[in-house]
Amino acid sequence: MYFDPSLERDQVHINGTEDAGATPKVSRCLDMLRQRAGVNTPASVESTNNFPTAAGLASSASGFAALVRAADAALGLDLDTATLANIAHHGSGSAARSMFPGIVALHSDGSSVRCQTVSDWPLVVVVAITSTASKAVGSTAGMELSRKTSPYYQAWIDTHPQDLADGLRCVAERDFEQLADLAEHSCLKMHAVALSSQPPLMYWSGVTVEAMRLLQQMRGAQVPVFFTVDAGPQVKAVCLPAAVDDVRDTLAALPGVLDVVVAPLGAGAQVVK
Numbered sequence: 001m002y003f004d005p006s007l008e009r010d011q012v013h014i015n016g017t018e019d020a021g022a023t024p025k026v027s028r029c030l031d032m033l034r035q036r037a038g039v040n041t042p043a044s045v046e047s048t049n050n051f052p053t054a055a056g057l058a059s060s061a062s063g064f065a066a067l068v069r070a071a072d073a074a075l076g077l078d079l080d081t082a083t084l085a086n087i088a089h090h091g092s093g094s095a096a097r098s099m100f101p102g103i104v105a106l107h108s109d110g111s112s113v114r115c116q117t118v119s120d121w122p123l124v125v126v127v128a129i130t131s132t133a134s135k136a137v138g139s140t141a142g143m144e145l146s147r148k149t150s151p152y153y154q155a156w157i158d159t160h161p162q163d164l165a166d167g168l169r170c171v172a173e174r175d176f177e178q179l180a181d182l183a184e185h186s187c188l189k190m191h192a193v194a195l196s197s198q199p200p201l202m203y204w205s206g207v208t209v210e211a212m213r214l215l216q217q218m219r220g221a222q223v224p225v226f227f228t229v230d231a232g233p234q235v236k237a238v239c240l241p242a243a244v245d246d247v248r249d250t251l252a253a254l255p256g257v258l259d260v261v262v263a264p265l266g267a268g269a270q271v272v273k
Helices: 023-037 059-075 081-089 095-099 139-149 153-173 176-195 206-220 241-252
Strands: 011-014 043-047 103-108 113-119 124-129 225-228 235-239 259-264
Touching: 011 023, 023 059, 023 081, 043 059, 059 081, 059 095, 081 095, 081 113, 095 103, 095 113, 103 153, 113 153, 124 241, 139 176, 153 176, 176 225, 206 225, 206 235, 206 241, 235 241, 241 259
Parallel strands: 011 043
Antiparallel strands: 103 113, 124 235, 124 259, 225 235
């Protein structure tokens, strides 16, 4: 990205195509940085994803983390990561986590966020891509619909603090089995909320369900793996490093899986020269 006084406004291109829908949130983050730098110069932002955009793979989280890191460098601000995380949070709720390495806990008081790396446990995520289409309902709009209409929404919110505490304990103790049980249960609670919204949010496809069943069977056969699914049809298989090849090959052979991506824990958004 670069700042160009000859531009009339911020311009955002994703995978070579201008994305006017993303521009307001991008400009909101850039304005926070421009204010600190004492400039109002428009920016040209070019982003490339190597996985589907707006399809349940947290493209907005990685994108906004990259945006604020790149803009900070372009403006010569050299802000600390915690400050940049709070700015990225205004673009995507989970982008703050993507600023930090390893397994990251995010705490929010509604107006600001605080993130911390809690472990470098080398878990690996094997992603089964089942569709490249963008979601009909975005994550933010879908969550607001669930808040207003799902009878299970408040119960999901009420059980979150204990789930988080238990999850952090499992990570600290590297208790994979307990983490697997908790993560799958938490995932299914979220989708119960989505499915019980009015109108229902059906993020899964038939392939999603088959992949989840397959991963449960693998775990029953003592393969250290569990599933989680965000607001989309893609399936994330979290596993120990020794199981990566088995999990990848098994998912790749499932009819309807378009591609499989293996992703170890990230190092946080960085400037690459």
